[in-house]
Amino acid sequence: MTALPIVQRKGSMTATQRPAAKRWTPPRWRCATSTLAPTAWAAVQTAMLLVTRPAAAQAMSTSPEAAYDLGEIPTARSVAMGGALTALGVSTPALFLNPANMALARVYHIEALGAVMPEAGRTTLGGAIVDSALNKYRLAGGIGGAWSEMDPSATNRTWTDVRLALALPLGDAFAIGAAGRWLQVNQAISSGPFGQSFASDGTPGGPILNTVTVDLGGTLSLGDAVRVGVVGHNLTAPGTALAPTTAAFGIGYGTQELSLEADGMADFTTYSRVAGRAMVGGELLVAEHYPVRIGWRYDGGMHVHAASLGFGYVEATWGAELGVRRDLLADHGSTLFVLSLHYFYDSGGSSAPADAGDGF
Secondary structure, three states, X not given: OOXXXXXXXXXXXXXXXXXXXXXXOOOOOOOOXXXXXXXXXXXXXXXXXXXXXXXXXXXXXXXXXXXXXXXXXXXXHHHHOOOOOOOOOOOHHHHHHOHHHHHHOOOEEEEEEEEEEHHHOEEEEEEEEEEOOOOOOOOEEEEEEEEEEEOOOOOOEEEEEEEEEEEEEOOOOEEEEEEEEEEEEEOOXXXXXXXXXXXOOOOOOOOOEEEEEEEEEEEEEEOOOEEEEEEEEOOOOOOOOOOOOEEEEEEEEEOOOEEEEEEEEEEOOOOOOOEEEEEEEEEEEEOOXXXXXXXXXXXXXXXXXXXXXXXXXXXXXXXXXXXXXXXXXOOOOOEEEEEEEEEEOOOOOOOOOOOHHHOO
Protein backbone atom coordinates (compact mmCIF):
# COMPACT_ATOMS: atom_id res chain seq x y z
CA MET A 1 0.00 0.00 0.00
CA THR A 2 1.50 3.32 -1.13
CA ALA A 3 1.82 5.96 1.58
CA LEU A 4 -0.12 9.12 0.91
CA PRO A 5 2.08 12.14 0.17
CA ILE A 6 2.14 14.98 2.65
CA VAL A 7 0.56 18.03 1.09
CA GLN A 8 1.66 21.42 2.28
CA ARG A 9 -0.27 24.50 1.37
CA LYS A 10 1.61 27.34 -0.23
CA GLY A 11 2.91 29.79 2.28
CA SER A 12 2.33 27.46 5.28
CA MET A 13 5.07 26.39 7.69
CA THR A 14 5.94 22.92 8.89
CA ALA A 15 6.03 22.05 12.60
CA THR A 16 9.80 22.45 12.64
CA GLN A 17 9.54 25.84 10.97
CA ARG A 18 6.93 27.30 13.27
CA PRO A 19 8.35 29.50 15.99
CA ALA A 20 7.93 28.14 19.51
CA ALA A 21 4.99 29.56 21.43
CA LYS A 22 6.05 32.33 23.72
CA ARG A 23 5.83 31.51 27.41
CA TRP A 24 3.90 33.99 29.48
CA THR A 25 6.08 36.00 31.76
CA PRO A 26 4.87 38.36 34.44
CA PRO A 27 5.11 42.08 33.59
CA ARG A 28 7.98 44.07 34.93
CA TRP A 29 6.61 46.13 37.76
CA ARG A 30 7.68 49.74 37.55
CA CYS A 31 7.79 52.28 40.32
CA ALA A 32 9.33 55.58 39.26
CA THR A 33 9.70 56.87 42.78
CA SER A 34 10.97 53.65 44.35
CA THR A 35 14.14 53.95 46.37
CA LEU A 36 14.57 50.20 46.88
CA ALA A 37 17.88 48.71 45.89
CA PRO A 38 17.72 46.46 42.80
CA THR A 39 18.18 43.29 44.85
CA ALA A 40 15.45 44.23 47.33
CA TRP A 41 13.07 45.17 44.53
CA ALA A 42 13.68 41.81 42.83
CA ALA A 43 12.78 40.09 46.10
CA VAL A 44 9.54 42.07 46.24
CA GLN A 45 8.69 41.02 42.65
CA THR A 46 9.37 37.38 43.48
CA ALA A 47 7.17 37.51 46.57
CA MET A 48 4.33 39.12 44.60
CA LEU A 49 4.58 36.41 41.93
CA LEU A 50 4.43 33.64 44.52
CA VAL A 51 1.41 35.16 46.23
CA THR A 52 -0.53 35.76 43.02
CA ARG A 53 0.36 32.50 41.27
CA PRO A 54 -2.76 30.31 40.92
CA ALA A 55 -3.01 27.32 43.23
CA ALA A 56 -3.78 25.24 40.14
CA ALA A 57 -0.14 25.30 39.06
CA GLN A 58 0.66 22.15 41.02
CA ALA A 59 -0.81 18.86 39.81
CA MET A 60 -2.35 16.41 42.27
CA SER A 61 0.18 13.80 43.43
CA THR A 62 -2.10 11.54 45.47
CA SER A 63 -5.04 9.34 44.50
CA PRO A 64 -8.58 10.70 44.00
CA GLU A 65 -9.79 8.37 46.76
CA ALA A 66 -7.30 9.80 49.24
CA ALA A 67 -8.09 13.37 48.20
CA TYR A 68 -11.86 12.98 48.54
CA ASP A 69 -11.64 10.75 51.67
CA LEU A 70 -15.26 9.52 51.44
CA GLY A 71 -16.40 13.14 51.39
CA GLU A 72 -15.95 13.42 55.16
CA ILE A 73 -15.82 16.84 56.84
CA PRO A 74 -12.62 16.84 58.92
CA THR A 75 -12.31 18.44 62.34
CA ALA A 76 -9.06 18.87 64.24
CA ARG A 77 -10.08 16.42 66.96
CA SER A 78 -11.39 13.69 64.66
CA VAL A 79 -8.32 13.83 62.40
CA ALA A 80 -5.89 13.81 65.34
CA MET A 81 -7.59 10.72 66.83
CA GLY A 82 -7.49 8.78 63.59
CA GLY A 83 -11.22 9.22 63.04
CA ALA A 84 -12.04 7.10 66.11
CA LEU A 85 -14.89 9.13 67.64
CA THR A 86 -18.03 7.11 66.93
CA ALA A 87 -18.58 6.56 70.67
CA LEU A 88 -16.92 9.55 72.38
CA GLY A 89 -17.26 12.28 69.76
CA VAL A 90 -19.67 14.73 71.40
CA SER A 91 -20.11 18.43 70.63
CA THR A 92 -19.53 19.60 67.03
CA PRO A 93 -17.71 16.44 65.76
CA ALA A 94 -20.87 14.47 66.57
CA LEU A 95 -22.73 16.35 63.84
CA PHE A 96 -20.48 14.76 61.20
CA LEU A 97 -19.65 11.39 62.81
CA ASN A 98 -22.49 10.15 65.05
CA PRO A 99 -25.41 12.53 65.67
CA ALA A 100 -26.61 10.55 68.72
CA ASN A 101 -23.62 11.83 70.70
CA MET A 102 -24.92 15.40 70.62
CA ALA A 103 -27.39 14.47 73.38
CA LEU A 104 -24.71 13.12 75.72
CA ALA A 105 -23.18 16.44 76.82
CA ARG A 106 -24.83 19.71 77.86
CA VAL A 107 -23.15 22.19 75.53
CA TYR A 108 -23.67 25.13 73.22
CA HIS A 109 -20.58 25.06 71.02
CA ILE A 110 -19.58 26.87 67.84
CA GLU A 111 -16.70 25.68 65.66
CA ALA A 112 -15.00 27.13 62.59
CA LEU A 113 -12.59 24.88 60.69
CA GLY A 114 -10.15 24.98 57.83
CA ALA A 115 -8.25 22.09 56.25
CA VAL A 116 -5.63 21.68 53.53
CA MET A 117 -4.13 18.65 51.80
CA PRO A 118 -1.19 19.95 49.72
CA GLU A 119 -0.69 16.81 47.62
CA ALA A 120 -4.33 16.95 46.44
CA GLY A 121 -4.66 20.70 46.17
CA ARG A 122 -7.56 20.25 48.59
CA THR A 123 -9.02 23.03 50.66
CA THR A 124 -11.96 22.74 53.08
CA LEU A 125 -13.67 25.60 54.91
CA GLY A 126 -16.56 24.97 57.25
CA GLY A 127 -18.24 25.35 60.59
CA ALA A 128 -20.81 23.90 62.98
CA ILE A 129 -23.10 24.85 65.86
CA VAL A 130 -24.40 22.30 68.38
CA ASP A 131 -26.90 23.09 71.15
CA SER A 132 -27.91 20.57 73.80
CA ALA A 133 -28.25 23.02 76.70
CA LEU A 134 -30.78 25.71 75.85
CA ASN A 135 -34.08 23.79 75.90
CA LYS A 136 -36.01 22.00 78.65
CA TYR A 137 -36.81 18.93 76.55
CA ARG A 138 -33.18 17.66 76.46
CA LEU A 139 -33.42 17.66 72.67
CA ALA A 140 -30.06 18.37 71.07
CA GLY A 141 -29.68 19.95 67.65
CA GLY A 142 -26.94 21.05 65.35
CA ILE A 143 -26.25 22.55 61.96
CA GLY A 144 -22.99 22.60 60.06
CA GLY A 145 -21.37 22.28 56.70
CA ALA A 146 -18.33 22.84 54.55
CA TRP A 147 -17.19 23.83 51.10
CA SER A 148 -14.30 21.86 49.62
CA GLU A 149 -12.14 21.85 46.51
CA MET A 150 -9.59 19.35 45.20
CA ASP A 151 -7.24 19.10 42.22
CA PRO A 152 -7.98 22.60 40.86
CA SER A 153 -5.51 22.20 37.97
CA ALA A 154 -7.33 19.24 36.39
CA THR A 155 -10.41 17.59 37.87
CA ASN A 156 -11.33 20.79 39.71
CA ARG A 157 -13.89 19.03 41.86
CA THR A 158 -15.79 21.21 44.32
CA TRP A 159 -18.50 20.16 46.73
CA THR A 160 -20.83 21.72 49.27
CA ASP A 161 -21.93 19.59 52.23
CA VAL A 162 -24.61 20.79 54.68
CA ARG A 163 -25.83 18.84 57.74
CA LEU A 164 -28.84 19.33 60.03
CA ALA A 165 -29.12 16.94 62.99
CA LEU A 166 -31.27 16.15 66.03
CA ALA A 167 -30.57 13.84 68.97
CA LEU A 168 -32.61 12.68 71.94
CA PRO A 169 -31.55 10.84 75.11
CA LEU A 170 -33.74 7.87 76.00
CA GLY A 171 -33.10 7.63 79.72
CA ASP A 172 -29.67 8.16 81.20
CA ALA A 173 -27.78 5.52 79.25
CA PHE A 174 -28.93 5.61 75.64
CA ALA A 175 -29.31 8.25 72.93
CA ILE A 176 -30.41 8.23 69.31
CA GLY A 177 -29.74 10.77 66.60
CA ALA A 178 -30.43 11.52 62.95
CA ALA A 179 -28.81 13.90 60.49
CA GLY A 180 -30.02 15.07 57.12
CA ARG A 181 -27.31 15.78 54.57
CA TRP A 182 -27.44 17.84 51.40
CA LEU A 183 -24.50 17.24 49.07
CA GLN A 184 -23.76 18.94 45.77
CA VAL A 185 -20.65 18.01 43.77
CA ASN A 186 -19.36 19.81 40.68
CA GLN A 187 -16.50 18.81 38.40
CA ALA A 188 -14.67 20.36 35.47
CA ILE A 189 -15.56 19.70 31.85
CA SER A 190 -13.08 17.74 29.66
CA SER A 191 -10.81 16.98 32.60
CA GLY A 192 -10.62 13.23 31.98
CA PRO A 193 -7.96 11.36 29.99
CA PHE A 194 -10.09 11.17 26.81
CA GLY A 195 -10.85 14.86 26.39
CA GLN A 196 -14.56 15.57 26.04
CA SER A 197 -16.24 12.34 27.03
CA PHE A 198 -19.42 11.27 28.78
CA ALA A 199 -17.30 8.78 30.71
CA SER A 200 -14.85 11.26 32.18
CA ASP A 201 -16.41 14.71 31.99
CA GLY A 202 -18.32 16.74 34.46
CA THR A 203 -21.64 18.20 33.43
CA PRO A 204 -21.89 21.47 31.50
CA GLY A 205 -25.24 22.56 32.92
CA GLY A 206 -25.21 21.34 36.49
CA PRO A 207 -23.55 19.28 39.24
CA ILE A 208 -22.48 15.67 38.84
CA LEU A 209 -24.30 14.92 42.12
CA ASN A 210 -27.07 16.78 43.91
CA THR A 211 -28.66 14.64 46.60
CA VAL A 212 -30.19 14.56 50.06
CA THR A 213 -29.42 11.62 52.31
CA VAL A 214 -29.64 10.56 55.98
CA ASP A 215 -27.35 9.40 58.79
CA LEU A 216 -28.71 7.46 61.81
CA GLY A 217 -26.83 6.69 65.01
CA GLY A 218 -27.16 5.37 68.53
CA THR A 219 -24.88 5.44 71.57
CA LEU A 220 -25.06 3.38 74.77
CA SER A 221 -23.30 4.30 78.02
CA LEU A 222 -21.98 1.35 80.02
CA GLY A 223 -21.30 2.92 83.38
CA ASP A 224 -19.65 6.29 83.85
CA ALA A 225 -16.67 5.83 81.53
CA VAL A 226 -17.45 3.34 78.73
CA ARG A 227 -19.57 4.07 75.67
CA VAL A 228 -20.51 2.08 72.60
CA GLY A 229 -21.63 3.83 69.43
CA VAL A 230 -22.98 2.69 66.07
CA VAL A 231 -23.88 4.80 63.05
CA GLY A 232 -24.85 4.45 59.41
CA HIS A 233 -24.01 7.14 56.87
CA ASN A 234 -25.84 7.91 53.61
CA LEU A 235 -28.53 5.35 54.37
CA THR A 236 -30.69 6.31 51.40
CA ALA A 237 -28.09 4.40 49.34
CA PRO A 238 -27.26 7.01 46.67
CA GLY A 239 -25.14 4.35 44.95
CA THR A 240 -22.12 6.54 44.32
CA ALA A 241 -18.64 6.84 45.80
CA LEU A 242 -19.31 10.56 46.15
CA ALA A 243 -21.77 9.68 48.95
CA PRO A 244 -20.88 6.11 49.99
CA THR A 245 -23.09 4.10 52.29
CA THR A 246 -21.04 3.15 55.35
CA ALA A 247 -21.56 1.63 58.80
CA ALA A 248 -19.30 2.30 61.78
CA PHE A 249 -18.98 0.85 65.27
CA GLY A 250 -16.89 2.21 68.13
CA ILE A 251 -16.15 1.57 71.77
CA GLY A 252 -14.53 4.21 73.94
CA TYR A 253 -13.32 4.87 77.46
CA GLY A 254 -13.43 8.46 78.66
CA THR A 255 -12.68 10.29 81.91
CA GLN A 256 -12.05 13.94 82.72
CA GLU A 257 -8.41 13.71 81.57
CA LEU A 258 -8.16 10.62 79.34
CA SER A 259 -10.07 9.31 76.32
CA LEU A 260 -9.35 6.12 74.37
CA GLU A 261 -11.35 4.68 71.49
CA ALA A 262 -11.23 1.98 68.81
CA ASP A 263 -13.53 2.01 65.76
CA GLY A 264 -14.27 -0.08 62.72
CA MET A 265 -16.08 0.97 59.56
CA ALA A 266 -17.39 -0.83 56.47
CA ASP A 267 -17.71 0.97 53.12
CA PHE A 268 -20.32 -0.69 50.88
CA THR A 269 -20.10 1.61 47.85
CA THR A 270 -16.71 3.03 46.93
CA TYR A 271 -15.09 -0.19 45.73
CA SER A 272 -16.25 -3.33 43.95
CA ARG A 273 -16.10 -5.08 47.31
CA VAL A 274 -16.91 -4.13 50.88
CA ALA A 275 -13.86 -2.27 52.20
CA GLY A 276 -13.02 -1.92 55.87
CA ARG A 277 -11.37 0.83 57.85
CA ALA A 278 -9.82 0.42 61.35
CA MET A 279 -9.18 3.43 63.60
CA VAL A 280 -7.78 3.97 67.10
CA GLY A 281 -7.14 7.19 68.97
CA GLY A 282 -6.21 8.59 72.35
CA GLU A 283 -6.47 11.96 74.04
CA LEU A 284 -4.92 13.37 77.21
CA LEU A 285 -5.91 16.70 78.78
CA VAL A 286 -2.77 18.16 80.35
CA ALA A 287 -2.99 20.82 83.08
CA GLU A 288 -6.70 21.37 82.29
CA HIS A 289 -5.86 23.45 79.21
CA TYR A 290 -3.77 21.41 76.74
CA PRO A 291 -5.33 18.49 74.86
CA VAL A 292 -2.73 16.17 73.32
CA ARG A 293 -3.96 13.55 70.83
CA ILE A 294 -2.60 10.67 68.79
CA GLY A 295 -4.23 8.27 66.36
CA TRP A 296 -3.77 5.61 63.71
CA ARG A 297 -5.92 4.54 60.75
CA TYR A 298 -5.79 1.71 58.26
CA ASP A 299 -7.91 2.03 55.12
CA GLY A 300 -8.56 -1.38 53.57
CA GLY A 301 -9.87 0.09 50.33
CA MET A 302 -6.66 2.00 49.57
CA HIS A 303 -4.39 -0.29 51.66
CA VAL A 304 -2.95 2.77 53.39
CA HIS A 305 -1.70 3.18 56.96
CA ALA A 306 -1.82 6.69 58.41
CA ALA A 307 -0.61 8.19 61.69
CA SER A 308 -2.03 11.33 63.23
CA LEU A 309 -1.42 13.69 66.09
CA GLY A 310 -2.84 16.89 67.45
CA PHE A 311 -2.71 19.43 70.21
CA GLY A 312 -4.62 22.48 71.32
CA TYR A 313 -5.39 25.04 73.97
CA VAL A 314 -8.77 25.45 75.69
CA GLU A 315 -10.14 28.07 78.03
CA ALA A 316 -13.56 28.45 79.66
CA THR A 317 -15.10 30.10 76.61
CA TRP A 318 -12.82 29.39 73.66
CA GLY A 319 -10.30 26.95 72.25
CA ALA A 320 -7.97 26.35 69.31
CA GLU A 321 -6.86 22.95 68.00
CA LEU A 322 -4.63 21.54 65.28
CA GLY A 323 -4.82 18.04 63.84
CA VAL A 324 -2.40 16.45 61.35
CA ARG A 325 -2.63 13.10 59.54
CA ARG A 326 0.15 11.62 57.39
CA ASP A 327 0.07 8.49 55.23
CA LEU A 328 3.01 6.27 56.22
CA LEU A 329 2.75 3.21 53.98
CA ALA A 330 1.34 4.39 50.65
CA ASP A 331 2.48 4.66 47.03
CA HIS A 332 1.09 8.19 46.79
CA GLY A 333 0.91 9.48 50.34
CA SER A 334 -0.82 12.64 51.49
CA THR A 335 -0.85 14.93 54.50
CA LEU A 336 -3.95 16.57 55.96
CA PHE A 337 -3.79 19.64 58.22
CA VAL A 338 -6.90 20.85 60.08
CA LEU A 339 -7.28 23.92 62.28
CA SER A 340 -10.40 24.29 64.44
CA LEU A 341 -11.46 27.33 66.47
CA HIS A 342 -14.15 26.95 69.16
CA TYR A 343 -16.45 29.17 71.14
CA PHE A 344 -18.00 27.56 74.24
CA TYR A 345 -21.13 29.47 75.14
CA ASP A 346 -22.25 27.11 77.93
CA SER A 347 -19.03 26.32 79.74
CA GLY A 348 -20.32 26.59 83.29
CA GLY A 349 -17.44 28.82 84.32
CA SER A 350 -14.90 26.01 84.51
CA SER A 351 -11.45 26.13 82.97
CA ALA A 352 -12.41 23.43 80.43
CA PRO A 353 -15.45 23.05 78.18
CA ALA A 354 -18.64 21.65 79.66
CA ASP A 355 -18.10 18.31 77.94
CA ALA A 356 -14.41 17.95 78.78
CA GLY A 357 -15.02 14.60 80.44
CA ASP A 358 -16.26 13.27 77.10
CA GLY A 359 -13.82 15.10 74.88
CA PHE A 360 -14.15 18.53 73.30
